[in-house]
Amino acid sequence: MMLKKLNATLAMGGATALALSLAAPAYAQDQVELTWLVDNGPSTVDIAEALVAAYEEKNPNVSIELEIRPGGGEGDNIVKTRLATGEMTDIFVYNSGSLLQAIAPQQTLMPLTDQPFMDNVQEAFQSVVSTDGEVFGVPYGAAQGGGILYNSAIYEELGLEVPQTWDAFMENNSAIDEAGYIPVIQTFRESWTSQIFVLADFYNVLQAEPDFAERYTNNEAKYATSEAAQKGFERLAAIHEAGYTNEDFNALGYQEGLEMLANKEGAHYPMITFAIPSLETNYPDQVDDIGFFALPGDDADSNGLTTWMPAGVYVPQTTSNPEVAMDFLGFIASVEGCEAMIDAVGANGPYLIEGCGLPDDVVPAVRDMLPYFEEGRVEPALEFLSPIKGPALEQITVEVGSGFRDPASAAELYDQDVRKQAQQLGLEGW
Amino acid sequence: MAVATAGAVNAPKKSRVKDRQASMYPIWLLYPAAAIYGILFLLPTITSLYYSLTRWTLFNSEFIGFDNFIQFFQEPFLYQALINTVIFAFVTSGLKVVLGLALAVLLTSPLIARDFLRSVVFFPVLVSTVGVGITFTILMHPTEGVINETLAMIGIDGPGWLVDRNLALYSVALVDVWRGVGLATVIYIAGIVSIPADYYEASRIDGATRWQQFRHITLPLVRPAMFTVIILSFIGGLRLFDLIWTMTKGGPGFSSDVMASVVYKQYQSGFYGLSTAGNVVLFVLIAVLAVPLNMFLNRKVVTR
Numbered sequence: 001m002m003l004k005k006l007n008a009t010l011a012m013g014g015a016t017a018l019a020l021s022l023a024a025p026a027y028a029q030d031q032v033e034l035t036w037l038v039d040n041g042p043s044t045v046d047i048a049e050a051l052v053a054a055y056e057e058k059n060p061n062v063s064i065e066l067e068i069r070p071g072g073g074e075g076d077n078i079v080k081t082r083l084a085t086g087e088m089t090d091i092f093v094y095n096s097g098s099l100l101q102a103i104a105p106q107q108t109l110m111p112l113t114d115q116p117f118m119d120n121v122q123e124a125f126q127s128v129v130s131t132d133g134e135v136f137g138v139p140y141g142a143a144q145g146g147g148i149l150y151n152s153a154i155y156e157e158l159g160l161e162v163p164q165t166w167d168a169f170m171e172n173n174s175a176i177d178e179a180g181y182i183p184v185i186q187t188f189r190e191s192w193t194s195q196i197f198v199l200a201d202f203y204n205v206l207q208a209e210p211d212f213a214e215r216y217t218n219n220e221a222k223y224a225t226s227e228a229a230q231k232g233f234e235r236l237a238a239i240h241e242a243g244y245t246n247e248d249f250n251a252l253g254y255q256e257g258l259e260m261l262a263n264k265e266g267a268h269y270p271m272i273t274f275a276i277p278s279l280e281t282n283y284p285d286q287v288d289d290i291g292f293f294a295l296p297g298d299d300a301d302s303n304g305l306t307t308w309m310p311a312g313v314y315v316p317q318t319t320s321n322p323e324v325a326m327d328f329l330g331f332i333a334s335v336e337g338c339e340a341m342i343d344a345v346g347a348n349g350p351y352l353i354e355g356c357g358l359p360d361d362v363v364p365a366v367r368d369m370l371p372y373f374e375e376g377r378v379e380p381a382l383e384f385l386s387p388i389k390g391p392a393l394e395q396i397t398v399e400v401g402s403g404f405r406d407p408a409s410a411a412e413l414y415d416q417d418v419r420k421q422a423q424q425l426g427l428e429g430w
Numbered sequence: 431m432a433v434a435t436a437g438a439v440n441a442p443k444k445s446r447v448k449d450r451q452a453s454m455y456p457i458w459l460l461y462p463a464a465a466i467y468g469i470l471f472l473l474p475t476i477t478s479l480y481y482s483l484t485r486w487t488l489f490n491s492e493f494i495g496f497d498n499f500i501q502f503f504q505e506p507f508l509y510q511a512l513i514n515t516v517i518f519a520f521v522t523s524g525l526k527v528v529l530g531l532a533l534a535v536l537l538t539s540p541l542i543a544r545d546f547l548r549s550v551v552f553f554p555v556l557v558s559t560v561g562v563g564i565t566f567t568i569l570m571h572p573t574e575g576v577i578n579e580t581l582a583m584i585g586i587d588g589p590g591w592l593v594d595r596n597l598a599l600y601s602v603a604l605v606d607v608w609r610g611v612g613l614a615t616v617i618y619i620a621g622i623v624s625i626p627a628d629y630y631e632a633s634r635i636d637g638a639t640r641w642q643q644f645r646h647i648t649l650p651l652v653r654p655a656m657f658t659v660i661i662l663s664f665i666g667g668l669r670l671f672d673l674i675w676t677m678t679k680g681g682p683g684f685s686s687d688v689m690a691s692v693v694y695k696q697y698q699s700g701f702y703g704l705s706t707a708g709n710v711v712l713f714v715l716i717a718v719l720a721v722p723l724n725m726f727l728n729r730k731v732v733t734r
Contacts (some may be wrong), residue, residue, distance in 0.1 A: 031542050042621060074698075075502070077697075077698055080700070104487065125586030130564070130596055188681075188682065189593070193683075235491050248573050250593035250594075250640075250682055251571055251572045251592075251593045292602065311592070370732070391695070391698070391700075391701075392507070392695075392699075395680070395681060395683050397683055398681060399682070399683035399684070402595075402682060402683065404595060404683065416504075416505060420501065420699075420701060420704065421699070421701075424487070424700060424701050424704075425483060426487075426492070
């Protein structure tokens, strides 16, 4: 059904493309139609609609039609298949970092390296959409942090302080448990939510082993043999062993997790900050009680945040009108475009566009995140520093977090999974 | 798809050569169909054998021999899926064979609203599998699902149907039986209806009980239908994907992974060569289990 719909749209897109190539040169006067594939996340669509509206107002001769695709693995398949068959839309949104490498950007995407608007895009983002010296995308939305969303009303009631170390975090959990709240919300029905303790611990891994990412890519560092890297799995297991999770952790999903956090049933929800807009929309009265802190490590002095770069907007080589597509990307990377995004979904993190600041009235969870960026206590997640991310991590972390696999064997299993990915990418030394 | 398989499985094979000689139609009338079959079925099957020996990205492939297969059998969760697949196929086809026969006997006996009941039994077959999967996921929710709430009313603490790793595979199997038993019943009904009424009449005069009639007339003569049901549901069980994927996605962890879901996950992760190798393994598995089963069953068909 979905595919049929897509195909129909595709056929129309193809027809438009044909019509356009016949009337290409004077695009400034002629009506130009572009198609743009975005995933179905609520804020993704909101951002896309806002950008299109703002751009079309400025350029009345251009109309951009959105195509919505599912997210997750299914969306991945659609993007890969359409790129491989040359039937991609004129512009599309896709992950930055290691997943981008899997769609072979040099062979499928138009490089943006020489475009003047790339000067507006902060270096931190450019580095995660580059291969072999060419840059391919502009940032789509704000940078995010991985850590713990917490209910500050519970913290206030129990007189707790934001933990700087893992031990302090566990002490807080113990106090919260005694007070009758759920210390840590887990929602394994949507298995991706189980990965946060491992993925968001990467800042702490880098504090212990600064060259981990490079050695990991070169088949030298392993989760099973690195004490620092294995800690993520150990901590996930420790939370389960201590009985700090909700009882129905295996049956709940992401939205239910947010609901428990907002309704003060649970105190901590390990999550990436992209959940904040959803909290703002669904729980406007409670969102002021939601705060955020980075996943604590061993040492209070080296406390910092693992960050996720936003997705990118890319132009495939098969685009029907590269000039207009590039112009649109330039708009996304401008202060004007950035403000359109903030208007649409609010400011839930730094936007990585030069000159685009955040308004003063951001929600507490975002305010909690900003100092990490301002003080430079941030490192990108491993998936942005290394092209290798094992696809089975979420199943493995579900097993660890449910108590039926021990951390050491999980780390070993994950190393095997990673090997597959590295071999598939044809990396040296695997 | 399923029906086509049934036809192929039961086609008589003995007199084929003779028929061809006697046929009044020229043989080239077969060519268009053969071309379609060759291009759409045989060719992809053969190329997939090649690609299963390669490491394949979207744009090029590198020949790596049997590495994919070695990888497949080394990874604990891939191997687990192989075992799960066989368990699943046996459980679902076993239940469909028994329940389908019971329902068919019931629905061929004189019954009020018999036609209506037949439609009711067949109805789940018509519903989209994905819809069935989503519906049962909601019904089987461990705390808020209708099933466990009903059990709680009579004082039973229901299990976590889909979230208990020892139970998830069997829960999905039960749903598959619910969805597929209608088809088995219809095949059985066709078999039972075609048994001449004379046999029953004669046995009744001889004083046979209902059980004896079932045991000595219905059961032997319904065998061809039974074998069709066994083969269809067994192969269907081996290659099931949609229900597993909508209900558990192979989880929790890897505990309800079957071959088809593993193959899908490998494909989704971009391991095209490895997932093709998985498909070849699935193909061989079905062939190795289903072909001897089919031969064995065909030999046992009673000729009237």
